[in-house]
Amino acid sequence: MPGLSGQPTLLYKLYCGLTNLAIPLAWRRVRAKLQAAEVPEPRQQERLGHASLPRPTGRLIWFHAASVGESLSVLSVINRLTERLPDAEFLITSGTPTSAALIAKRLPARTRHQYPPLDSAAPVRKFLEHWKPSAGIFVESEIWPRLIVETARRGTPLALLNARLSDNSVKGWKKRPETSAFILDHFQLFLTQNDKTARNLIEMGANADRVLPGTNLKAMSDPLPVDQATLDQIRGQINGRRLWIASSTHRGEEQAVLAAHAELLKRWPDLLLLLIPRHPERRAEVTDLITQNSLSFALRSADHPITAHTQVYVADTLGELGTWYALCPIVFLGGSLLEIGGHNPFEPAQADAAVITGPGYYNFAETFAPLIASGGAVEVHSPSDLAGAVAHWLTDEAALAAARNAARACVNTQHSALDNVVDTLCSRLSLT
Numbered sequence: 001m002p003g004l005s006g007q008p009t010l011l012y013k014l015y016c017g018l019t020n021l022a023i024p025l026a027w028r029r030v031r032a033k034l035q036a037a038e039v040p041e042p043r044q045q046e047r048l049g050h051a052s053l054p055r056p057t058g059r060l061i062w063f064h065a066a067s068v069g070e071s072l073s074v075l076s077v078i079n080r081l082t083e084r085l086p087d088a089e090f091l092i093t094s095g096t097p098t099s100a101a102l103i104a105k106r107l108p109a110r111t112r113h114q115y116p117p118l119d120s121a122a123p124v125r126k127f128l129e130h131w132k133p134s135a136g137i138f139v140e141s142e143i144w145p146r147l148i149v150e151t152a153r154r155g156t157p158l159a160l161l162n163a164r165l166s167d168n169s170v171k172g173w174k175k176r177p178e179t180s181a182f183i184l185d186h187f188q189l190f191l192t193q194n195d196k197t198a199r200n201l202i203e204m205g206a207n208a209d210r211v212l213p214g215t216n217l218k219a220m221s222d223p224l225p226v227d228q229a230t231l232d233q234i235r236g237q238i239n240g241r242r243l244w245i246a247s248s249t250h251r252g253e254e255q256a257v258l259a260a261h262a263e264l265l266k267r268w269p270d271l272l273l274l275l276i277p278r279h280p281e282r283r284a285e286v287t288d289l290i291t292q293n294s295l296s297f298a299l300r301s302a303d304h305p306i307t308a309h310t311q312v313y314v315a316d317t318l319g320e321l322g323t324w325y326a327l328c329p330i331v332f333l334g335g336s337l338l339e340i341g342g343h344n345p346f347e348p349a350q351a352d353a354a355v356i357t358g359p360g361y362y363n364f365a366e367t368f369a370p371l372i373a374s375g376g377a378v379e380v381h382s383p384s385d386l387a388g389a390v391a392h393w394l395t396d397e398a399a400l401a402a403a404r405n406a407a408r409a410c411v412n413t414q415h416s417a418l419d420n421v422v423d424t425l426c427s428r429l430s431l432t
Contacts, residue, residue, distance in 0.1 A: 008149070011179040015145055019120040026118055034115075037097035046115035049126025053112050056089040061431065062133035063161075064093045064116055064147075069344060070139045071099040073162065073218045078108045080422045085431060091131060098318060105319045106225065119144040128154060135429045138187075139217075140164050145183050152186035157429045159189040161421075162217035163197050164363070170200045181205025189428040191421060193217075194366045212424065216367050220418040223350040224322025231323050237306035238327070243272040244390045245324060245353075248343045249334035250278050253358075254286055256337055258293045258312070259383035264390060265311065271394075272306070274324055276315045278334060278343075283316040290314070325351035329404055330393050332356040332386060345371055349411045354403035356380055356389045376407030 019026075027048065034044045042052045061081065065071040071094040078090050092103055093116040103113045114131075117123035124147050136151050136158045143160075152158055165173075173180040184190075184206040191214045192198040198213040244264075246257040254275070261273045277286050283301065290297045290312050297312040298304035300320075306313050315324050325331065331348040333355055335341060342361025345368055349355060355377035361368050371377035380386045393400040426432040 006182045006185050009179045009182050011176055012145060012149070012182060016121065019118075019146065023118060023120045023122070026120070030118065034097065039097050039100075043100075043115065047118055047123065049117040049123035049130070051114060051127070051130045053114065055131055056110070056112075058087055058089055059134035060089045060091055060131060061085075061135050061137070062091045062093070062131065063137045063139060064142055065099070065139040066142050067094060067096045068099045068102055069218060070094070070142070070162075071103050072106070073221050073344075074137075074139055075103075075106055075108060076220055076222045076418060077161070077217070077422060077425070078111055079222065080418060081425075081431075082109050082111075084422060084426065088134075088431070091133065102319055116144075117147065119146045121146065124150050135159075135431060137161050137425065137429075141166070141169065143183065148183055148186050158187045159191065159425060159429055160187050161191050161425070162214075163190050163192040163201065164194075165197055165200055170204065173204045177205055189424070191424060210428075214421065215417050216364065217421070218344040218346060218364075218367070220421070221344070221346065221350075224325065224347055225319075226322045226326045227320065230320065231326055234306065234323075234327060238272060239308075241270050241272050242268055242394060243274055243328050244330040244332070244394070245274045245276065245328050245348075246332045247276040247321070247324070247334060247348065248278040249275065250338065250340055251282065251285070253334050253337045254289050255293075256383045256386065257332065257334075258290060258295065260386040260390065261312065262293060262295070263384065263387040264394075267391065268394070270308070272310065273312045274315060274328065275312050276321065276324060280316040280318060283314060286314060286316070321347065322351065325353055329353045329400060330356070330390060332380075332390070333361075334358075336361045337380075342368070345377055345407075346411055349376060349407035352404055352408060354378075354393060354400060354407055356386065370410050370413075371407060374406040374410055375403050376405075376410050378403075 030047050031044055046052055063074045090111040092113045095116055100113055117127040133156050136156050138160050140162050141164055188210055190201050190206055190211045193216045195213045198211050201211050202208045249257060264271050287297055295311045296309055297314055298306050298310045300315045300317050325348050329352060331353045333343050333345055335343045336358035339360040341363035345355045357377055357379055359379055359381060378389050380389050
């Protein structure tokens, strides 16, 4: 097994010692967050390595992701693998209650979800003793040293899928080249989002023969689910009004969105804004801001109906994003007016929408580049820019149709790459 010949570095040993000492404090913090999200006690214990589900018989392929986007991005891969490997079972681990809730609604066949163990000796070993994964596939930047090393030591082949590392993370690892090389040597495969990450991994000590530049897995995700009953109900309430969507907005962005909407209302007094905060728990903050801007609103979580007087509909729920995108082909995607990194533009594009973004989409630079170049997305920098982009597509049906077609074409070019990802995983991890 690659990686087992290298000796643990002093820094790795120090990390292991410190995480063992810090486990009580780490557990208190993690448990408080899970309790706040009303996660049941048996599921909280998963973070200490205590499984809440039995291990299925046969081989088990384990995917480990960080949060919502990373977790959902692997569902399309698992769906393909369930067809390719009819004897295999699957496990997804992710660390946030939000990701757990969304995954539960979209679990592929023969798949279950657990929270990952804290990266310390006892939780990691309990987790591995129970699940005994046949292969481990970590997603994006999920480099947890102890979990990686302990898994590989048990003879489990590992891959880092959709690999992406921030510049700061790369700088930090390059300052510790021996430890970086030691950890990375436990992976048999790195499938990166882009050439830059591939180069960085090699410079950090990864074996160049195991590094394959690829594309962003989120661009290959299956379309978001649509609840037809909800869609029909909301359409009936909207009753033919013009509307636009501001999705996955963060603190500091709603003010710009509401300013743009206020400008648009001068031209279209009955225009409706469907506002989808990235974090639904911010609903009170968002609705206070709407009130401060002298706009009326309805709240999805309170089951408020959309009336003729509703100017903003706040969709503060989880798991309904696909339904909202099906309502309207004009989507501003948040996390981008500020330096937040952006969100996945292929989700609205798969729903046949054209996309508006701010400049701060650096986490999805490779995904946005072809979209913007083709006209499937446009970049704005201010509330007036945003209002102008929405107004353009509201008034020019031909321009909107062209943008939607361009976005759809970009999505279609990515789907064939999914088969290549699955083929590579099966080959390099000896899954077939």
